[in-house]
Amino acid sequence: MKDIEDALEAYLNLIHRKGASEQVVSERRQLLKKLTALLNGHPKDIELFRRAVDVYLERCPHEDRVTALTCAREYYYFWLGDIKKLAELTSRSGFTIHNPRMDIAASLDELLQRMKQASFDRFPPSLEIYLGKLFEGGMKERQIAPREQILKAMLYLLDGQPYKPENYRIVVDAMLLQLTFDDNESRVAFLQLAREYFYYWLSFPPAAERSTMMTPF
Structure with a gap:
């Protein structure tokens, strides 16, 4: 669990340094805690991560699902520990610092x-x-x-x-x-x-x- 929590804190610290407000960081921490609970004790496997994200999204309030998917996508490489990919994303501003509110449709x-x-x-x-x-x-x-x-x-x-x-x-x-x-x-x-x-x-x-x-x- 420590590796998962360390990865979460590393992600949140990065977006905070890039300009995310305390509120954004707090909201994302609350959302991603739901995901890390599903990942705890499991190997780092992409298919497992996708299945966990599907369950995670179902448990998130409808109005939070866009933000939930966005921060899960960004957190993925921290969870995986892919330093090369993280460096690439950081260099091309591949991280978001705002939590959008979009009224998504059913189809x-x-x-x-x-x-x-x-x-x-x-x-x-x-x-x-x-x-x-x-x-x-x-x-x-x-x-x-x-x-x-x-x-x-x-x-x-x-x-x-x-x-x-x-x-x-x-x-x-x-x-x-x-x-x-x-x-x-x-x-x-x-x-x-x-x-x-x-x-x-x-x-x-x-x-x-x-x-x-x-x-x-």
């Missing part, structure tokens, strides 16, 4: 329905650019359509959040809680789509965001 269809009811259409130029690249690359429209729906749902959740990579990662976690995957390949395909689009999203922000991201000479 993608429900989320898209909410988006439709809100008449939401504030999509950044990156979406059209990315979908255009897929079409130019030879992808059929019937293959593009489901990708477009998923990305629009992500952008709907991102609306109003600061335009930062950490919030994109949080929304990916939120989508993992709302999508139903037939198998692991479907889950991997979603993550690949999210990673691929991320660089377009970051490179082609809305005009209002471009002005705030500019660095004066």
Whole structure:
């Protein structure tokens, strides 16, 4: 148990040094204690960790599940003791310092329905650019359509959040809680789509965001 607790404290100390408030650290400690209790006494195995996370998420309040999944993902490499991966994540700001509150839906269809009811259409130029690249690359429209729906749902959740990579990662976690995957390949395909689009999203922000991201000479 000591190794698990040491890993938890190391994770919490890191996000605190990176700017997480005492409240954020406290909330994450309370959430992750539920996970470490499930991991105690078990070998460090990725499948075991995933199963523990599934149980852990079921035990978390609905409104905390996005934060719970985000901090479980970040805690994983501390639990595993993967120093190389931790150094890589730290160097590219791979840790979040805010606890999001997102009203996640029960399914993608429900989320898209909410988006439709809100008449939401504030999509950044990156979406059209990315979908255009897929079409130019030879992808059929019937293959593009489901990708477009998923990305629009992500952008709907991102609306109003600061335009930062950490919030994109949080929304990916939120989508993992709302999508139903037939198998692991479907889950991997979603993550690949999210990673691929991320660089377009970051490179082609809305005009209002471009002005705030500019660095004066």
